[in-house]
Each structure stands twice: as C-alpha cells, then as structure tokens.
Amino acid sequence: MLKKHPLITFIFFGFILFLISNRLDEIRVYQGATVAIYAIGIASLILLIGYSGQVSLGHGAFLAIGGFAAALARIHYEAPIWLTFVVAVLAAAIGGALLGLAAARLSGPYLAGTTLALAIGLPSIANQFSILGGEQGITFDIGLPPASLGEDFTQYKWFFWISWTVALITLYWLRNILNSRYGRGWRAVRSNDVAAELAGIHVGRNKVLAFTISAGLAGLAGALLAMTISLASPGVFPLALSFSLATGAVLSGVTTLGGVMIGAVTLVAIPEIALAIANRYGSETITTNLPGLLVSALLILTVLFVPNGPVEQIHAKRAKKGHSSHSLVEISVRVGSKKWSTNKK
Amino acid sequence: MNQFLDMVLIGISAASIYSLMAISMVLVWRSTQVVNFAQAGMALLSTYIGYELVARVGHFWIALPLAMILGAAFSAFIEFVLMRTLQKHSSQGAIAAIAPIIATLGLLGLIRAGIGFIWGHADVQLEAPLSKVGYTFGDVTIVMSPMGLFVLLFVITLMIIVSIVFQRTNIGLALRASAYAPEIAQLAGIRVSGIRTLGWAIAGAAGAAAGILQTVNGTGALTPESLEFSLLLVFGFIAAVIGGLESLPGAVLGALILGLVLAAVQIYISGALVFIVAFLLLLLVLGLRPQGFLGSKAGRRA
Numbered sequence: 001m002l003k004k005h006p007l008i009t010f011i012f013f014g015f016i017l018f019l020i021s022n023r024l025d026e027i028r029v030y031q032g033a034t035v036a037i038y039a040i041g042i043a044s045l046i047l048l049i050g051y052s053g054q055v056s057l058g059h060g061a062f063l064a065i066g067g068f069a070a071a072l073a074r075i076h077y078e079a080p081i082w083l084t085f086v087v088a089v090l091a092a093a094i095g096g097a098l099l100g101l102a103a104a105r106l107s108g109p110y111l112a113g114t115t116l117a118l119a120i121g122l123p124s125i126a127n128q129f130s131i132l133g134g135e136q137g138i139t140f141d142i143g144l145p146p147a148s149l150g151e152d153f154t155q156y157k158w159f160f161w162i163s164w165t166v167a168l169i170t171l172y173w174l175r176n177i178l179n180s181r182y183g184r185g186w187r188a189v190r191s192n193d194v195a196a197e198l199a200g201i202h203v204g205r206n207k208v209l210a211f212t213i214s215a216g217l218a219g220l221a222g223a224l225l226a227m228t229i230s231l232a233s234p235g236v237f238p239l240a241l242s243f244s245l246a247t248g249a250v251l252s253g254v255t256t257l258g259g260v261m262i263g264a265v266t267l268v269a270i271p272e273i274a275l276a277i278a279n280r281y282g283s284e285t286i287t288t289n290l291p292g293l294l295v296s297a298l299l300i301l302t303v304l305f306v307p308n309g310p311v312e313q314i315h316a317k318r319a320k321k322g323h324s325s326h327s328l329v330e331i332s333v334r335v336g337s338k339k340w341s342t343n344k345k
Numbered sequence: 346m347n348q349f350l351d352m353v354l355i356g357i358s359a360a361s362i363y364s365l366m367a368i369s370m371v372l373v374w375r376s377t378q379v380v381n382f383a384q385a386g387m388a389l390l391s392t393y394i395g396y397e398l399v400a401r402v403g404h405f406w407i408a409l410p411l412a413m414i415l416g417a418a419f420s421a422f423i424e425f426v427l428m429r430t431l432q433k434h435s436s437q438g439a440i441a442a443i444a445p446i447i448a449t450l451g452l453l454g455l456i457r458a459g460i461g462f463i464w465g466h467a468d469v470q471l472e473a474p475l476s477k478v479g480y481t482f483g484d485v486t487i488v489m490s491p492m493g494l495f496v497l498l499f500v501i502t503l504m505i506i507v508s509i510v511f512q513r514t515n516i517g518l519a520l521r522a523s524a525y526a527p528e529i530a531q532l533a534g535i536r537v538s539g540i541r542t543l544g545w546a547i548a549g550a551a552g553a554a555a556g557i558l559q560t561v562n563g564t565g566a567l568t569p570e571s572l573e574f575s576l577l578l579v580f581g582f583i584a585a586v587i588g589g590l591e592s593l594p595g596a597v598l599g600a601l602i603l604g605l606v607l608a609a610v611q612i613y614i615s616g617a618l619v620f621i622v623a624f625l626l627l628l629l630v631l632g633l634r635p636q637g638f639l640g641s642k643a644g645r646r647a
Contacts, residue, residue, distance in 0.1 A: 055443045057382070057450065102628055105635065109380035110586065112446045114627060116382060117579045120572075121620040128617060239575065243450060250447050289461035296454030300427070303448045304434050307441075 010172045014164065021160050029156045030228065031268050036163035037224045038264035040170050042248040043257060044217035047174065050254030051183060052210030053190030054103055055112045058119030059218050060242035066092040066219025067226035067236060068132055071140035081142050085166065088223035089216045096215020097208060104207040119242040123234035137233020140226040159228045166224060170217060175257055177213070186210050218245075247299045253309010262310060270294050347485065352608045354489045358562070360604025361500035365555035366581025367588065367596035368507070369548035374590050375524035376544030377428055379445040385578030386456035387423070387549060388556030391416035392567060393464055395557045396471045405474035409557055413550040420549020424542045427452065460569040468568055473561040496558045503554065504597065507547070511593065520544060524591075555581070576620070580607075583627045588639050595639030 021029055041063060048054050069091035070084040079087065099118070103111050126132050145158035177183055185206050188196040193203050226232040248263030274290035306313050366384065373381040381387075395412035399405055431448050475492040489497075511517035522530040523540040531537045559577055560567060584603045588595025603623065610622045 049443060053442065055446060057446070102632060106631060108442045109374075109446065109590075110631060110635070112382070112443070113380060113579075113582045113586065114631065117582065117624055117627060120575045120579050121624055124617065124620045128621070243454065246447065246450060254443075285462060285465065288466060289458045292454050292461070293458035296451045296458060299451035299454065300448055303444050303451065304427075304430055307434060307444055 006175060007172065010168050014168050017164050018161075021157055026154060026156050029154070029160045031272075033156065033160040033163040033224075033228050035261075035264045035268050036160075036167035037221050037228070038245070038248055038267050039167050039260050040217055040224070041221040041245045042252055042263045043171055043174055043260050044214045044221065045245055045249035046252065046254055046257055046260060047178065047186075047217070048210060048214040049249060050256070051178060051186040051190060052207055052214075053186075054207060054211060055108055056103075056115040056214070057112050057246055058115035058117070058122075058242050059214075059245050060237045060239065061115075061118045061122050062092045062096060062215040062218035063222030063225060063241065064122055064126070064232075064234070064237035065095045065215075066222030067140070067232040068126070068138070068222075069219065070223035071138045071226055071232040072131070074140055074142070075138060081162070084140075084142075085220060085223050088219045090219075092219020092222065093212050093216030096218075097212040100208040100211025100215070103211055104204045116242075119239050122237065126234045133233065135234065137231050137236065139230055140223075140232050141230055142227055156228075162227070163224050166220065170220065171257070171260065174217070178257060182206075182209070244295070247295055250299060250302055250309070253306075253311045253313075255308055256311045256315075259309050259311040266298070267295075270298075348612055351488050352612045353605070354487060354493075355611070356605035356608030357601070358489070358493050358497060358604075359608060360584075360600040361497050362555050362559045362562070362577070363580045363584045363604055364597045364600030365500060365503070365551045365558070366577055367584035367600050368593060369551040369555065370581055370585045371588070371590060371593055371596045372544050372548040372551070374585070376520070376541040376548075377424065377445075379428065379449065380582070380590075381449050381548070382446065382578065383423075383449040383452040383456060384548070384552050384581065385556075385574040386453040387416065387420055388552040388577065389567070389569070389571060389574045390419065390456050390460060391549070391553030392471065392556035392560050393460055393469075395553070396464075396469055396567060399471065405472075405561075409554070412557060413553045416553025417546040417550040420552070421542045421546040423452065424545035428541075428545075429538070457569045464569070466569060468566045471557070471560050471565050471567060473565060477562075492562055496562050499554070499558065503551070507551075507593070516543070580623060583623055583630075586627060587630050589636055592639040598638060 017032070021032065024032065041059065044062075045056065045059055048056055048059075066088035070088040073079040073084045073087040099115075102114070106114065123135075127134050132138065142162075145153050145155065149158075178186075185196070185201045188199065188201055189203050189206050196206075197203050222237065226236060229236055244267055248267045250263075251266050252259035252261075252263030271291040274294060275287060277290060278284075278287040302309075308316075366388070369384055369388075370381060373379060373384070391412050394415050395408050398408035398411050402408055402411075427448060428445070431444060473492050475490070475495055477490045477492045479486045479488050479490050480494075481487075509517075511520060519530070519535045519540050520543065522533065522535055523537045524544075527537050530540075555577065556574065559573065563573060580603060581600075584599035585596050587599030587602055588597070589599075603626065606626060607619050607623060610618055
C-alpha cells in the first residue's frame with residue numbers, strides 16, 4: 001500500500017497515532033512527540049548523507065538556529081505558532097546555504113571536522129549574543145492548547161499533535177523530493193560525481209541545495225524540540241544531540257528514508273531501557289552511563305555489520321533471491337515502483 | 346612590549362600542545378586515511394589512566410611515560426580490532442565514505458561511557474608536579490612558569506625523537522612508504538598492516554602526552570564530558586588542516602600559527618572570541634588553500 005498510495009498511507013498512519021495518543025499516559029505522549037522530532041532530524045541527515053553524500057556531525061547547530069529563531073519570532077513579534085516554524089526553517093536554511101557553499105568544496109573528513117567544530121563551539125558562539133540569553137537561553141512558549149479541543153486536552157498531547165502533524169507532512173514532502181529529479185540528481189552526484197557532471201547535473205549546485213534543505217528541516221526539528229521543552233538555550237542543543245542524530249541516521253540506514261522510524265524510536269527507547277536496567281540493579285552510575293554505552297555500542301556494531309542499514313539489508317537479500325544481476329547496479333534510479341538501473345561503468 | 350611577550354609565550358605554550366594533538370591526527374590520517382574523531386576521547390582516557398597511576402605510584406614523572414605507553418597500546422588495539430574489521434565490512438555503498446568517521450564517533454561515546462563507569466562524573470584533580478607561577482625577572486613576571494617550560498621542552502624533545510625516527514630509521518622509512526604508496530610498499534616487503542597499527546600506536550602516545558600536559562598545565566580538573574578535550578580535538582584538527590593533514594612539520598607549523606593567532610585574539614581583543622576566530626581560520630584555510638600549507642598538491646576537494 002505504501003508504494004501505490006503514499007498519501008493515504010501517511011494519513012492512515014496519522015489517524016492511528018491520533019487514536020494511540022488518546023490511550024497513552026503523559027510521559028509516553030511526550031516521548032511520542034520526541035520520536036516525531038528525532039524522525040525529522042534523522043530524515044534531514046539521511047537526505048544529506050545518504051543522498052547527497054555529504055556528512056554533518058554538527059547538525060545540532062542547525063537545530064539550535066531553528067529553535068532560537070522560532071523563540072525570537074515568538075517573543076519579539078508574537079508570531080503565531082505556524083509562522084515561528086516557517087521562520088525556523090528559513091533561518092536554518094540560510095545558515096545551511098552559507099555552510100553548504102563551503103561544504104560543497106570539501107570531501108568527507110574535512111567536512112566532518114568542520115561541522116563537528118561548529119557543534120562544539122556552538123555554546124560559546126551563542127553566548128556572544130545577549131539577545132540569545134546566554135547560558136539560560138530564552139523561553140519559547142506556544143501557549144495552551146485551543147479551548148475547542150476540550151478541557152482534559154493536555155499540553156503534552158498538544159505538543160504530540162503538532163509534532164506528528166509537522167513530521168508526517170515533512171516526511172511525505174521529503175519522500176516526494178527524494179523521488180523527484182532532485183533526489184535522482186543527488187544520488188547520481190553521490191555515486192559518481194564525474195559521471196553526474198557529464199550527464200549535465202551541476203554537482204556544486206546540487207550539493208548546496210541538499211545542504212540547504214537538510215539544514216532547513218533540521219531547523220524545523222529544532223523549533224519543535226524547543227517547543228516541547230519551552231526553552232531555547234545552548235543546553236537544549238548539546239554536542240550529544242548532534243551525535244544522537246548521526247547515530248539515528250546510521251541505525252535507520254542512510255540510503256533509504258523508509259527506516260527513519262527505526263532510528264527515531266531507538267534513540268528514545270534506549271534511555272528508557274537503560275533506566276529499566278538501572279532500576280533493577282539500583283545504581284546511579286548505570287543510569288548516567290548506560291544510555292551512552294548502549295547507543296555507542298549499537299552504532300559501532302551497525303557500522304561494522306549492517307553498514308547500510310536494516311532496510312537496505314532486506315532489499316539486498318531480496319534482490320539476491322530475485323535476480324542476480326542486481327549487484328552490478330551502481331546508480332539505481334527509482335521512479336515510483338519501477339526501477340531503472342545502469343551498470344557500473 | 347610586555348603584552349607582546351606574553352602573547353608569544355602563551356601562543357607557543359598552547360601551540361606545543363596543539364601540535365601534539367595535530368601530529369597524532371596526522372599520523373592516523375597517514376596510516377589509515379581516517380580522521381580519528383575519538384582522538385580526544387583516547388587522550389582523555391590516557392589522562393585518566395595517568396591520574397590513576399599518579400594516585401597509585403605517586404610520581405608524575407613515572408606516570409607520564411607509563412600513561413603514554415598505555416595510550417599507545419590502547420590506540421594500537423583500536424586499530425587492530427575496530428579499523429581492520431571496518432575495512433573488511435563497510436567498504437561498499439553510501440556509507441563507505443563516512444563509516445570510519447561514524448565508527449570513531451561511536452568509539453568516542455564508548456570511551457566516555459567507560460570513563461563514567463570507572464571514575465564517575467565528578468571532577469577528579471590531576472595535580473601539576475611543578476610550580477605554575479611565572480618566572481620573575483627583577484620586577485617583571487612573565488607568563489612562562491616552570492611547568493609551562495617543562496611542557497615546552499618535553500614537546501620539543503618528543504618532536505626531535507619523532508623526526509629522527511621518521512627520517513633516520515628503517516621503521517620511519519616503512520612508515521613513510523606505507524603512507525605514500527601502500528601497495529608498492531607491500532610489494533617491497535613491508536608489512537603495511539603492521540605499520541598502520543604502529544602509526545596508530547605513536548598517535549596514541551602523542552595524544553596521551555597532549556591530554557596529560559594540557560590538563561596539568563591548565564586547571565587540572567578532569568570530567569568525562571570535558572569541554573577542554575573537545576576543544577583540544579578541534580584545535581588539533583584545525584592545526585592539522587592548516588598544515589595539510591599529511592605533513593608532520595605542517596602540523597607543527599599549523600599549531601604555531603593557530604596558537605599565536607588565538608593568543609593574539611585573547612590578549613588584544615577578548616578571550617570569548619577565541620573559538621569563533623579559530624573556526625573562521627579553519628573556513629578561511631579550507632576556502633583558500635584546501636591542501637594546507639605543507640600538504641601535497643593533490644586536491645583535497647570533493
């Protein structure tokens with residue numbers, strides 16, 4: 001069904017989430033909203049890493065730009081909620097375009113180092129501007145849910161609704177973009193930039209565009225994150241957030257958008273699992289260190305043994321069963337459910 | 346004049362530590378074409394080991410070389426277990442280009458969590474073995490202290506040893522050959538995989554020295570989330586990139602440039618701008634001269 005009627009599938013999925021949200025307790029609803037936010041953030045990294053072949057270890061910086069921009073728009077101009085999100089996307093996209101211009105000239109490790117430096121230095125940069133509120137940051141209050149939703153409609157449920165609506169729309173839009181000529185262009189550039197250039201694809205422009213869109217989406221996730229915490233501060237967007245997103249993207253498999261939920265759910269579930277284990281053995285050391293240990297171990301194991309992600313792994317297995325020529329495919333172009341391929345060189 | 350002298354002394358002291366970090370990144374890059382983002386994590390682990398050794402043995406002067414040896418062993422172990430497996434498994438698909446980056450990131454997380462398990466999250470204190478009060482000449486006190494002087498001399502000694510090893514010994518020749526042309530080196534009878542592990546080991550020792558010296562020369566406080574070590578990683582990376590990421594003299598030159606520029610910013614403008622200036626310097630170098638100042642002509646561009 002996903003292949004033939006994607007829009008219906010997304011709406012159906014949203015409806016199911018709506019039903020679920022009415023039956024969960026507060027903390028699960030809150031975690032559900034976090035899953036949606038991670039999903040957007042991870043999707044933005046999948047676009048960047050898996051499609052355009054660029055890497056960012058500092059995507060938390062773009063989340064921060066989005067979060068701060070949304071909060072500023074809310075405080076100083078009393079912008080409506082939807083407009084704060086638009087502002088967040090635009091601000092982060094501009095930042096992404098600027099960095100993307102530099103990034104398009106750099107190869108893997110240089111880009112990784114530059115973005116990592118950005119994420120590490122973010123707090124000290126943010127502290128330079130008094131308008132951003134220093135260590136304390138600035139509040140981002142979207143107000144109470146509308147009265148028309150009923151009296152027992154809680155704040156967290158409101159966050160959940162907003163986050164998932166935005167996430168589903170974003171993922172649907174991103175899915176379409178990735179299946180359009182832009183997506184094909186990015187894949188071509190990633191697989192073989194010389195061949196792509198010969199085929200008339202402007203490599204530099206494509207890379208900058210990918211970086212811009214990716215940063216914009218990250219900004220959106222940042223605004224949502226700031227919303228659920230009601231705060232935009234350097235502490236909301238720590239270095240660990242950038243690493244978490246990169247982890248989520250690798251766990252999801254960077255080449256397909258389909259696995260994005262795997263990474264998002266894992267990121268939210270792991271601290272929860274760690275907490276359960278810590279409660280059983282009753283130790284504070286375990287509570288603080290086990291999540292990091294689990295995430296890192298999972299990340300290394302994934303890179304070593306399922307490098308291209310679970311979804312791609314299943315695809316590869318099926319392809320092996322079906323037709324053996326599949327392994328020759330280097331640039332595979334998907335249009336709808338059809339698949340056109342060109343053989344390697 | 347006095348301010349200028351302070352700037353030079355601060356710059357050179359900082360540069361000596363950045364250059365150790367940069368050298369360890371260059372060595373790893375030359376041997377396996379990987380930028381090791383866990384380098385600071387490994388340095389942090391070695392520093393904790395140094396702290397533990399000081400507590401057990403009681404002598405900083407014994408703990409420092411021991412921690413460097415253990416750091417080298419750990420680094421070699423990582424290359425042997427993680428990097429070799431990675432090379433076997435993740436050399437295909439979209440992930441191939443970033444798999445080593447992601448793996449070192451995972452390693453960083455593992456090391457931090459491991460340190461948290463063993464030593465906890467509270468600050469531990471690694472005391473400086475020498476005075477950190479600056480020398481006084483007449484009525485002028487300069488920023489160079491006995492500790493700072495030791496750091497500087499120690500780093501210069503290490504540099505001389507490393508350059509003698511690289512230029513005058515067969516092992517150095519093998520290290521250079523494997524980095525320059527791995528396949529030809531293999532044909533010439535060099536065990537390239539073993540040499541790679543050796544490159545990582547030397548890098549581990551240099552990183553350990555950088556971590557310990559940075560800590561005792563600074564506040565002496567250590568935490569698993571230490572921002573100082575993250576900055577050490579960034580500054581080491583920037584210094585390595587300025588020098589071309591492939592050249593050892595380049596790494597030292599890059600560290601000197603970075604150290605002096607940052608010291609100038611700190612003294613003449615504001616300490617708060619240090620990071621921003623370092624980042625802009627990185628962008629500037631990557632934009633104008635991506636191959637660095639002493640790097641090879643082959644482009645670093647994508």
